[in-house]
Amino acid sequence: MNQPDTNTAPLPRPRGRPRGFEPQQALDAAVRVFWSEGYDGAAISRLSRDMGMPKASLYQEFGDKEGLFLAAIGRYVETRLSTVAQALGPSGTLKADLDRFFEAVVTLATSDPATPGCLISCVLADAAGSNARLRKELDARFAALESRLRSRIEVGRMEIAGAESPAVTAILLASVARGLMLRARAGTDGGTLQEVGRAAVNLVVRSGKD
């Protein structure tokens, strides 16, 4: 019955020469390079250098540039977009949670001047223009955020203004969030964008005088 600590036990060293890079740190570096340079603009040499990972290991691990890009997007969703999704709670009123959501969106898009905007909305969206696989990926990532928003809105359905369905309201709020990410790509300061986010929430959530 007493199961040995299969998960926490230090794994026995694998067979050959140990890798000289940290897989997660390497992916984080790839995220930053793609985020600022774009998909076509990010050269493998630059990625290899910034990731601290030799090209051979890079191709061994990810297959090709597209595979590396998709892995970087996955890492970005886990480490960056997760904070945005978590902000939605539910942990308060719909208004409070949506305010936190837009605050997280703007922070993500403006906190590092070297990587303005959003890896998905600015970089993947561009690459999706002529690459069917990446277009599918874009659609799936977009749908995931909208689904998350719709769930939260359905929980607080009675708090929303107007007669729109939760599904449409979710796409609308997701569109505002993406528009703010785009605006951040142009260098707009976070304060202005926060104000716009609050305005969106005020219009969507039922106000006192209704």
Place this chain on the structure above:
Amino acid sequence: MNQPDTNTAPLPRPRGRPRGFEPQQALDAAVRVFWSEGYDGAAISRLSRDMGMPKASLYQEFGDKEGLFLAAIGRYVETRLSTVAQALGPSGTLKADLDRFFEAVVTLATSDPATPGCLISCVLADAAGSNARLRKELDARFAALESRLRSRIEVGRMEIAGAESPAVTAILLASVARGLMLRARAGTDGGTLQEVGRAAVNLVVRSGKD
């Protein structure tokens, strides 16, 4: 007093060999290539071929790839975004004009499956990540649309719901429009996006029961 028709007179042929391409058609072709392939993804050879313009003439005319891209953006604004701006009127109620605005936005972003989304919001936005000149261009193009929206909103100021300023409301509506363009890049059909546009208008414009 009777001014000769300086504008309509057939211009005397210029000195040397006549050019073998139509400048406007050539730029239209460049718009399409950048729109689908992205800035880095659009190869000069491909641009030269599709524009029907030899590389030498291309460099003579635009200086370099960045100059050609900026010219293509100007052409795109004149020939495509102008219909979006014109839809704003004023030619009816604020609600009617905003509905026409979003209808034009969605049509622009979905009418040709080879060029989904928006050249500015999807392509220029990506390129703006690591190029200061293009980031400035993106900011200027974004600001121009917001200014146009703000003017229209100020004219119909009494028709808007909520307490937000015309400036903030303009950025909010511009953000929704750009979010819809992004969604179109992923292949979403126009009908869904039209619905979201109408929802945005319904929330921003004062409704009967207020």
Place this chain on the structure above:
DNA sequence: CAATTTATGAAACGATTGTTCTGTAAATAA
């Protein structure tokens, strides 16, 4: 006609692209 001017088409440029190969280093297994 010859002289001049501009544009064309294609070759050529060096640099960089994404990707693969090669010899060696560093670990474990027998």
Place this chain on the structure above:
DNA sequence: TTATTTACAGAACAATCGTTTCATAAATTG
């Protein structure tokens, strides 16, 4: 130790990149 396995660093690859050059074509001017 020897054999085996994996990862390393960097050379090497053909292809393509953005850009320039150049001889020639096609027009006007004198």
